[in-house]
Structures are given as structure tokens and as C-alpha cells.
Amino acid sequence: MQSFPRLGRILARRPRPAALIAAAATVIVLGTLGTITTSDATPADFAPRTSTGAAYNDGWTDGRADLVGDDNRDGRVDEDESGWDCQTMGNRVCGADVPAECENAGDAVRLCVTVASRPAYGWTNPDGSRVENPNGRARVRDLEEKPGTPGFTAALRALEDEYREHRPRH
Structure with a gap:
């Protein structure tokens, strides 16, 4: 007890x-x-699902041929089909947003659109000389390399690098 x-x-x-x-x-x-x-x-x-960039009727993309917006029924939504969304699919550049200077740019179209959208700018060199550049569309138009050629992407990168180095800072 x-x-x-x-x-x-x-x-x-x-x-x-x-x-x-x-x-x-x-x-x-x-x-x-x-x-x-x-x-x-x-x-x-938890297994990864394959994605073709568009949703099926059930909301998932798993390789079936009943894609919403797949007009030609080939199992994927291609550009210019009713299910294509240029803001989220592919290179994310919509047709109206691509200037004429960037047509046929292939994989470089996004970079080309970026360069073409740059405003005119300039800078003063250490020796006091002034450099003025026209807007991006004029600079793309004046390139020796043309869209679709191997050197076109390298030329665009050089233009973009130059802009980033000397862009106006406000």
C-alpha cells in the first residue's frame, strides 16, 4: 500500500x-x-509525366493522342494549332512580336527579338570620344551575318554584350 x-x-x-x-x-x-x-x-x-506543352482532356500530358488543341491529331500541339500558346510554349515569342529583322532566325529568334527591342544608346570613351548606336532593329539590320547563318547568333550575342556593358543607367 x-x-x-x-x-x-x-x-x-x-x-x-x-x-x-x-x-x-x-x-x-x-x-x-x-x-x-x-x-x-x-x-x-510520383513518376514524371511526359509533357508536350499542352493539357489533355483530363488535364495531364501522358502521351495519348487526345490532346486538347492538337488539330492534326499527331499526339502533340505544334505552333499555329488551336492549342498553341506562344506565351508559354516553344521559344515564347509570339508572331506579332517578332520584327522582320528576326524572321528566319531559327533558334536565335528570342535573342534577336531582345537585341532588336533595345533603344538607341551611347557612351563616352576614356579619351573623351563619343560613341552613338542606333536602336536595336537598325543594328540587327546592319549585321553582315543574316538570320539563319551560323555567325548570326554570335553577332547577336556580341551586340547584346555591348549593350549590357554600356547601357544607360538611370
Whole structure:
């Protein structure tokens, strides 16, 4: 009978911080495990899905031929089909946004559009001479390399690098 009064004294004492932390950690671990183990997810739910840039009728792109906006039913949405979104697909340059100087630029069309959109700018050299450049469209038009040639991309990069080095800072 002496054990009951002793048990009462133990229960009546204030809990120690270590005991509270251990109890809280146990609750967190058991709650997390209970939540995870009740999930009906399978490894297949976490497998990467292939994307063609457009959604199927069910909202997923998984290689089926029932693409929303796939007008020719070839299994993918191509440019100029009803499901094409030029703001989010491909090179993200819309037809009306591509200046004539950048037509037929191929993979360099985005860089070409960037260079062509630059304003006229200039700078003063250390010797005091002034350099003035026309706007980007005129600079692309004046390139010796033409869109679609191998040196065109390198020439565009050089123009963009020069602009970044000397651009006006406000």
C-alpha cells in the first residue's frame, strides 16, 4: 500500500522539461507516421509525366493522342494549332512580336527579338570620344551575318554584350 502514496507524489510533481519535449516529439512523430501511412498514393503517382506543352482532356500530358488543341491529331500541339500558346510554349515569342529583322532566325529568334527591342544608346570613351548606336532593329539590320547563318547568333550575342556593358543607367 505504500506504493500508492509514492505514485501520487510522483504524479503530483511538476513535469520536467525533458519529459515534455520527449512527449511532444513522440506526438509529432506518431502523428506524421499516421498521416503518411494512411495515404493512398503509389510510386506511380510520383513518376514524371511526359509533357508536350499542352493539357489533355483530363488535364495531364501522358502521351495519348487526345490532346486538347492538337488539330492534326499527331499526339502533340505544334505552333499555329488551336492549342498553341506562344506565351508559354516553344521559344515564347509570339508572331506579332517578332520584327522582320528576326524572321528566319531559327533558334536565335528570342535573342534577336531582345537585341532588336533595345533603344538607341551611347557612351563616352576614356579619351573623351563619343560613341552613338542606333536602336536595336537598325543594328540587327546592319549585321553582315543574316538570320539563319551560323555567325548570326554570335553577332547577336556580341551586340547584346555591348549593350549590357554600356547601357544607360538611370
